[in-house]
Amino acid sequence: MSLSTTLTWLVVIGVFLLTIKPLGNYMAKVFTFQPTVLDKPFGWLENLIFRAIGVSRASNMTAKQYAFAFLGTNLLWAVLAYTALRIQNVLPFNPMHVGPINPLLAFNTATSFTTNTNWQAYSGENTMSYFSQFGVLSYLQFVTPAAGGAVGIAVVRALSGRQLGNFFVDVTLVCTRLLLPLAIIVTMILVGQGVPETLAPYLNVHTLAGQTQVVPRGPIASWEAIEHLGQNGGGYTNANSASPLENPSAMSNIVQTISMGLLPVAFFYFFGAMTGRRRLAWTLTGVAGSIFLIMLALTYFPEAAGNPVINALGLATHGNMVGKEVRFGMGGTSIFETSTMAFTTGSVASAHDSFLPLSSLSFFIGMFLNMVFGGKGVGFLNMIMFVIITIFLMGLMVGRTPEFLGKKIETREVTLASVAFLLHPLLILLGTAVAVHSPSGLQGILNPGPHGLSEIIYGFSSAAANNGSAFGGLGAALPFYEVALGVVVVIGRYASIMAMLLIGQSMLRKKTVPESSGTMRTDTVLFGGILFGSIFVLNALTFFPIMALGPIAEQYLMIAHHLF
Amino acid sequence: MKRGTKGDEHMLKSLRPMVGVTVLLWLLVGLGYPMVMTAVSNLTLPWQSQGSPVYVHGRLAGAAHVGQNFEPARGYFWGRPSATVSLTTGKPQPYNAVNSAPSNLGPTNAALIAHIKQRIAYLRRTTPGLKTGEIPASLVESSGSGLDPDVTVSAALLQVPRVALATGLSRTFLTRLVQANTLPPDWGVFGRSRINVLELNIALYKALHG
Numbered sequence: 001m002s003l004s005t006t007l008t009w010l011v012v013i014g015v016f017l018l019t020i021k022p023l024g025n026y027m028a029k030v031f032t033f034q035p036t037v038l039d040k041p042f043g044w045l046e047n048l049i050f051r052a053i054g055v056s057r058a059s060n061m062t063a064k065q066y067a068f069a070f071l072g073t074n075l076l077w078a079v080l081a082y083t084a085l086r087i088q089n090v091l092p093f094n095p096m097h098v099g100p101i102n103p104l105l106a107f108n109t110a111t112s113f114t115t116n117t118n119w120q121a122y123s124g125e126n127t128m129s130y131f132s133q134f135g136v137l138s139y140l141q142f143v144t145p146a147a148g149g150a151v152g153i154a155v156v157r158a159l160s161g162r163q164l165g166n167f168f169v170d171v172t173l174v175c176t177r178l179l180l181p182l183a184i185i186v187t188m189i190l191v192g193q194g195v196p197e198t199l200a201p202y203l204n205v206h207t208l209a210g211q212t213q214v215v216p217r218g219p220i221a222s223w224e225a226i227e228h229l230g231q232n233g234g235g236y237t238n239a240n241s242a243s244p245l246e247n248p249s250a251m252s253n254i255v256q257t258i259s260m261g262l263l264p265v266a267f268f269y270f271f272g273a274m275t276g277r278r279r280l281a282w283t284l285t286g287v288a289g290s291i292f293l294i295m296l297a298l299t300y301f302p303e304a305a306g307n308p309v310i311n312a313l314g315l316a317t318h319g320n321m322v323g324k325e326v327r328f329g330m331g332g333t334s335i336f337e338t339s340t341m342a343f344t345t346g347s348v349a350s351a352h353d354s355f356l357p358l359s360s361l362s363f364f365i366g367m368f369l370n371m372v373f374g375g376k377g378v379g380f381l382n383m384i385m386f387v388i389i390t391i392f393l394m395g396l397m398v399g400r401t402p403e404f405l406g407k408k409i410e411t412r413e414v415t416l417a418s419v420a421f422l423l424h425p426l427l428i429l430l431g432t433a434v435a436v437h438s439p440s441g442l443q444g445i446l447n448p449g450p451h452g453l454s455e456i457i458y459g460f461s462s463a464a465a466n467n468g469s470a471f472g473g474l475g476a477a478l479p480f481y482e483v484a485l486g487v488v489v490v491i492g493r494y495a496s497i498m499a500m501l502l503i504g505q506s507m508l509r510k511k512t513v514p515e516s517s518g519t520m521r522t523d524t525v526l527f528g529g530i531l532f533g534s535i536f537v538l539n540a541l542t543f544f545p546i547m548a549l550g551p552i553a554e555q556y557l558m559i560a561h562h563l564f
Numbered sequence: 565m566k567r568g569t570k571g572d573e574h575m576l577k578s579l580r581p582m583v584g585v586t587v588l589l590w591l592l593v594g595l596g597y598p599m600v601m602t603a604v605s606n607l608t609l610p611w612q613s614q615g616s617p618v619y620v621h622g623r624l625a626g627a628a629h630v631g632q633n634f635e636p637a638r639g640y641f642w643g644r645p646s647a648t649v650s651l652t653t654g655k656p657q658p659y660n661a662v663n664s665a666p667s668n669l670g671p672t673n674a675a676l677i678a679h680i681k682q683r684i685a686y687l688r689r690t691t692p693g694l695k696t697g698e699i700p701a702s703l704v705e706s707s708g709s710g711l712d713p714d715v716t717v718s719a720a721l722l723q724v725p726r727v728a729l730a731t732g733l734s735r736t737f738l739t740r741l742v743q744a745n746t747l748p749p750d751w752g753v754f755g756r757s758r759i760n761v762l763e764l765n766i767a768l769y770k771a772l773h774g
Contacts, residue, residue, distance in 0.1 A: 007753050045592070053584030065578075073582045080586070126651055126662050139594030143586075168581045175593055187601045188608075194629050196615040197605035202662070203615055205626050208769050209637045215627040215661045217615045222601040226593075239664035242708030244629040245615075250755025306701070307671045310680060314696050316718065321702040322676065323666040326644070326714040329749075329756045350708040351666030354676075447670035454670075473668035554672055563674040 005331025024269025063505035118234030145230030152377020158504035233346030323351025341366030346468025446473025449564035648710035
């Protein structure tokens, strides 16, 4: 491992470690309506919004009302986005005169961006008008992570014994107090690094070699900032953050990586600050953090060692550079990709399809678990789901009533958590099964052999986990995938969020049981270990068979120099 | 159950905040944010905001961060292989910036290995005295965007014999030109030292044409 790689990793992880506590405490202040420094610049604006929509800052909703507000607003966004994409040719800010989006692609894009998946079956630079980019898609990259975060905040409030709060207030505050201030800073840093931010049309270049080249521009920096801060991951261009227009330097790469993780990591501490159980927050952070490190190592080392088939050609360097960019270095690329899979961002700084089988296993782990910090709020809810299942399993083993946060865990919570847990593999495995059994599904494969199966599994995992990255060889623009993945993103997003919201509500209603010496402690290293173990066992049981047919089979074939 | 008015009322009551929050947040983060950021960026960092355009003799010769296809000319340094295709025909069109894309070829795809072998052969054919063992992997493996502006230092140096032959410039001069155009890692440590091929070729162009 080079010095550059080590330092890049240390900077990124160091920033997470330094910001988790202050940012988590700050979030706790904002969402319990205590005064913060941003009251002055944003308070009046929020008051204006709250007055106009007729809700008061401190009002509360029941879980049902909260869910209804969340779903209704999401539906409205999807319909508006669909409409705007269909008629982008007549809307303003279209200097390149691109035409309207066809119905299937508009459906796929509207659902994918509304669910914060940001799966893209199109190439932004030649499909979308400037208005669709910033007025529709970039806008959704603000409000949809805000909506997901709001639900996470509501559940944390419930777990801490507070009322759920008001969805509309929370969405607004996530935008004004977290996303917007950070996005302003990140945009300016990225412009400084060379990311364009303009409304002028594309550049017409006459190259020295006597050719012409059209270079896209647009409000790209402001897009990149929110793409990463909101764990969205929709690229402005097709190559996403591998494109030098979106990610021009090793520094911009580090800034984008940090942007992805800031809020999801801090959300874990936010939970600790809200419930007053900071040790528990650190335990959960430790579990997610150690999986993050495992994923990082699993991404980096195989890539650095390179593809044995290519190494046999006798080139000067090993190290897999297929689909990677020179400027980030192997260390920068691997921490970006680990982060995008852990925080379910889904933007990519290299071509995931061209990663070696073992490295791609790391990507799959990120999407299967969906709680290695995850998207802010949503990832934390998945972690709580695993905590509840683990506590239940522990309770079974020692024959004691399971408790969490001083409340008894009973049938209802365990049922809801199990539904949320099982739904995820169901969507992935069922989706993959349908795809490999239908000619139109198989038609989408680019790479033959086990890698082709991996492409399909990746597509459905990415949709179910609302990640949005792809094994780009898969023909995502085929009608089969536009529809199938569009449906999976919707179920994957809403069903588990609803289940967690109901768990929150049901925990809130329970009486607190005083802790005694007989209470199973959850804020210890021991519990962290058991949690880690049960996450590993549950997911290995679920996903190992299909991984054996995909990446693991390919790994052995690659070692044997078997090509397809 | 009859269709009660209570449900309808509930619907109507929640419609106002739904529409309201959508419209007002759109004004703030959908419209206001990109507009203000565009204005501020163009005032403070106009060159970068406009896409870092580079002019040679008053003509727009490129965007500083976007790679170009120099392969039609042997007298220029070449970048990495690019897998981008034409938007209209779907045929290979390297460094097509409006259709950025990687090859997406997987590690056990025979097409990937064939492509790399072909690249090695092509480089060896065009560059006098080049051995396979001198070629870094990045110069024969296509990039993530198809627009990678950079090559490694060794990837530029190994092209010196070819460029010298085509331009008539001395190898020593070209080697010095490559060294002078080597970019250090960001802040001295992040990323890696590399060469922006466009920048190097502009320096080469100026050495030839003044």
